Amino acid sequence: MRDRLILLPGWGLGTAPLEPLAEALRGLDARLRVQVEPLPRLDSGDAEAWLDELDANLPEDAWLGGWSLGGMLAAELAARRGERCSGLLCLASNLRFVAEVGWPAAMPAETFAAFRQGCARDATATLKRFALLCAQGAGDARGLSRQLLGAAPQESAQRLLSGLDLLAALDTRAALQAFVGPQLHLFAGLDALVPAEAPAALLELLPDVEVGLIDTASHAFVLERPHEVAAAIQAFLHEAGDD
Template identity: 35%
Template sequence: MNRPDLVLLHGWGLGPQVWSALTPYLPAGLRVHTPPLPGHGGTPAHSPTLEAWSDALLPELPDRAVVCGWSLGGLVALDLARRYPHKVARLVLIGTSPCFVTRADSAGSPWPHGLAAATVAGFIDNFAHDPAATLRRFVALQALGDARRRTVSNALNAALVNSEKCDRDMLATGLELLADTDWRAALDDVRQPVQLIHGAGDALMPVAAAEWLATRLPDARLARFDDCGHAPFLSRPEDCAVLIEGVVRG
């Protein structure tokens, strides 16, 4: 009998090591894949688009996998599920929002469940001048609102990419993808079952974004952790592993 495949896609500025707290709790028998995103030690994308980032990961993806994406990795997972449904049987989205920045869509519908555009523009500008400090600030925001803030901060800092050794241009592109991507109009194309996992104290991607996703994706359910911030899989890895196991078993 074939073992099920689980693909874990990390967030911006961090490497696959960020999953090390979660993987010991995952069920035995899984084939776990933790490819790095472009610019984070992985294969560079050919163009600075979310689609290019997804395409760069295709060689790492087995068919019919459960794909779990966190933060920016969640946006990549959504794109893979929409364009390559034979690769993605089910989705787990952790700390994921369809739109990172407050804005109106092309029809004028407001999106209040994000960071202010000026704040994100500041991150992009600061990264260009001092990437290491910007990465540390981003990590600090991810730990806010978590009852285990020190544990989460330590794990995130241990998984930070080395801004001197990675592709700075591609890392900058990752921030721009977060700023520019608006997935609200494309959600009907995601037909796979989706397990959403979100911390109620998430300071980067408010839990209201996940609540909205749960109502708009065709087949989704939401697990909300009231004592967590942006990285519940670090704060409560055992509980997240139980949810992921439920998705794998279908």
């Protein structure tokens, strides 16, 4: 099923931000079956539990991709599946979301800790702030943040916190090094959540993977610029021999 692509969404905002991208991809290639699948709804931040659920419910022998947290999970699942995964697409996904000594090109740990504390106090206000951060750098940042927030599902504070704990714990470096299939990593030029140094750090670790940049775009470029992102993905799929 190398003509099937599964896309996973990011934290807190549901599947709606990926639908315009999926539609754009279908418009470029009617043979490509694109599915946007929700993340597991778990009250635990244990990565293995999330991956077990995804592995049990997603088709095998498909391309795996995702936006932000979804891309990190897709990377881990691709490594787990090996040859049962056709390839990997990571969209505005850092290898680590939270910085550490070995990966400084990420959000400072103290910034993330303050964000998590804010979510524990007021999840609704934190989600609104997150939507604004996702849209920062867009031509119409407020309009884009309203779009993101307007379609977001109602989730309990505990589930949102579990997702943040997962985001803080994930480190996809080993998974990306282990996965031998084709990889495309697309970054946004004005991303407020993934530092500009992340693409270079990725290429230093994995010089043979494909890395692209959508200039003057926000973290939410999957919704802001779906046709440009779709064109980059389609070009990569064609290059990988799937056209």
